[in-house]
Amino acid sequence: MTKRSWWGWGWVDAAVGAAERAGLAGRLPPHWVGDPVPVPRIEDLRLRAPRVEPPAALATICSTDPEDRAGHTYGKAYRDVVRALAGDLPEPPDLVAFPRTEADVVDLLDWAGAAGVAVIPYGGGSSVVGGVEYRGGAHPGVVSVDLTGLDQVLEVDRVSRAARIQAGALGPRLERQLSGHGLTLRHFPQSFEFSTLGGWLATRAGGHYAMRHTHIDDFVEALRVVTPVGISESRRLPASGAGPSPDRLFLGSEGALGVITEAWLRLQDRPTHKASAAVRFRTFADGLGAVRAIAQSGLEPGNCRLLDAAEAAINAGVRDGSSVLVLGFESADRPVDAGLARAVELATDHHGTYPPVSTRDTPDRPDAVGAWRSAFLRMPYLRDALARLGVIVETIETACTWDRATEVCETVRAELGDAIERVCGEPGIVTCRTTHVYPDGVAPYFTVIARGRRGAEVSMWDDIKAAAGDTLERLDATITHHHAVGRDHFRWYDRQRPRPFGAALLAAKNSLDPRGILNPGVLFH
């Protein structure tokens, strides 16, 4: 079995090698690119000595191994990778706990509550918003609770197409267990390999589907959450009108209200009919018009991603200046040709053009579709490689209603551009695509590539990010559609959240976590 990287994305073996790195570097201005920063050796990190000891009963599930501690210090944002590569890990968790049972989680919370030790629930560790990082505070110790030992599909209800699944299951582990039953969750965030069900639930992750089932929220039938005051378990129901939804309080609670240990999830049959197409547009605005028409048609494509010209050139091999709309339909019940044909028709009504591709069932993927898919999964590895070369690479995402969609895309792109020039001293690359669409709006996603200055990358990125956050706030867009709040978004989240609701949520927090041990700094300051 290959090994997970403690400082960067994914598998050590899958990291970008010398040849791929040279190819990447060759696509950027030469003066942006330096020699790759060496990865520090664990033994050179000199982590702060653990300040707390677990009680004897928990000792066997707690690690003070430096690689465990270093690997659980940060998530996987660009700024996390840069800091890890620099050996900048001043506040590692004192302990990393690996519970094997829910009872272990209960015991950990009991001990941490009595000792005042901060508890950071940790799934796959793929947070890009500082969601799993202890960042200052008065706690005498910090324990990162790695839930990946709780990775079983415990029960499958084939009739209702639902399963009870432990929260620590990583994407592939979860899908492998379901596939034996002919079922699938089909929640495929970009982090799929390296994120867990519990992480998806706690952060309201956005998955594979561009429409309909966007966030994991709608797949949830019931949740089981260990809180410091007891276990909260909701009843398994397809829907209910009995008071405010208990599950919706914990969805998006990011480990600050409890540790999700299990959930009943709604599943689907594996799709057997698929059809996809790529439509080109002369302008991004035309493409947005087409996406809106499709989103409001009720067709509900599974894939509906609009790439701007820069994104299309870099990641879908379309280099004629077009924006590209990648469309896909799928069904386990019946052919989907008619839906795809109607969507393409709506797109051409909005000035889209497309090669006379076949829309028959399960065609070969048109090139742009396949190219996009491969690039998508490789991106985080490329990000790490570029970070090592001294290039700033990061993403920003949001959502807004259609009436402001073009303005949000153009303003964020322009103001990101301005911020990059101000911070980096020269223009950078800003691309835009849409990740999820709704009848009433869209989720735009921006990628920034810019010239870094060695040693200053984190503060440079933070300045660029702050400008973008302020822009989103001014435009009344959300600070996050599916990357969560963590610690990096708190400033804007706090202003986005209605004040009385914020007070009510804090009251709920104090009720569930009276000693303030759960993921301190997340959702509340």
Next chain:
Amino acid sequence: MTKRSWWGWGWVDAAVGAAERAGLAGRLPPHWVGDPVPVPRIEDLRLRAPRVEPPAALATICSTDPEDRAGHTYGKAYRDVVRALAGDLPEPPDLVAFPRTEADVVDLLDWAGAAGVAVIPYGGGSSVVGGVEYRGGAHPGVVSVDLTGLDQVLEVDRVSRAARIQAGALGPRLERQLSGHGLTLRHFPQSFEFSTLGGWLATRAGGHYAMRHTHIDDFVEALRVVTPVGISESRRLPASGAGPSPDRLFLGSEGALGVITEAWLRLQDRPTHKASAAVRFRTFADGLGAVRAIAQSGLEPGNCRLLDAAEAAINAGVRDGSSVLVLGFESADRPVDAGLARAVELATDHHGTYPPVSTRDTPDRPDAVGAWRSAFLRMPYLRDALARLGVIVETIETACTWDRATEVCETVRAELGDAIERVCGEPGIVTCRTTHVYPDGVAPYFTVIARGRRGAEVSMWDDIKAAAGDTLERLDATITHHHAVGRDHFRWYDRQRPRPFGAALLAAKNSLDPRGILNPGVLFH
């Protein structure tokens, strides 16, 4: 303009007359039916004198008129109608306030908070669970706040297909204002004419659609809520991952956390393509199998209601002992024949039979479909007429996952039958239909018709209802899918709600409503 009934459903003019009453009575065992109870005259009610006076600034919007007070004492459950007809109104609101602006609502809450007066938000007053009824407690006064004066569509965003609408708008008023823009909310609960947007939001109402858009929750883009500690206004977004959803805390809060004054709602284009069909099944279990197959196919019919044989005979004119599945599809974008044909095919795969009806676009409605629709809207008036004749008529609804669907339908039916025999001394009529369906489950709905004893109807019904509530709890079904909790369901709701969540919700309540004036007895005891 015709007048609303203070004691029963809907318009005074639409009440069942002598001829229709005789027809109704003729369908029941003669010994169940007595002379119609007379409707008491307002001047004979002798309501308790108002115990509080509004401050001068609010006097013009506050009424002590006996008909206003009597009409705002109860909702419109069977037990409410019986009590009103008996002149049994020991705790009427001392005042009925009719705010004209949101500022009036703020002023009302300020005054009530200072005076410790209980505030009962009141929309259309169609609650069937004691949601708008003050029921004992230490408050020195009670004000019912009738929001129907706030009934405007304030803003329409045609591009995003959304509108900002005041919460007091009754269904028809709301749809009339939207129709000028070619848009519709298409949320049609049975109470449509006599319930408000704010009521739907506060109770998580179930609408027209059998699938997809079942509860009003999913239509909500943003909410504006007046709480005693300030106004909570969420940002208008198609979706967001920024922490637990603020809107989901207020959806289902039933007036206990604040008064909803406005919402941004997602709208739709008016459908131009429709197709419907009625499929018959020899057994209800076969029908459930078909409904499950359709629900799991991804077809998402707008209408998918299965009536058992008794329901089909009474309300759809199908008297051959069949269960009947009423299917409907609609679209503003394209023909829906193919979807209907596939659904019918799935139904026949599950032993359904259907006359060779046309499935072409916008056909004449097959008889069973049309008959069902007319009966549906007339039902509450018939209920009132039967109540006046001394017959017990009420409904119970729930939801459960598919693995338990047949068991829940059969057990509830059987145990309701047992309870009726025990309480009424002879068998009654129990019918079952499904109102909403999901890929993972279904919402069954039961109607009870039984012989009452004059003067004992309320306690008789409460005994039957208690048996049903206990059955649902034992079967782990929800105590309500779309009728809300109110005061009548609290006992079971309290056990259904996870304990730590209940404590957190109470903490939120105390934060938003520190003096405990908002709809006391609802969601919390």
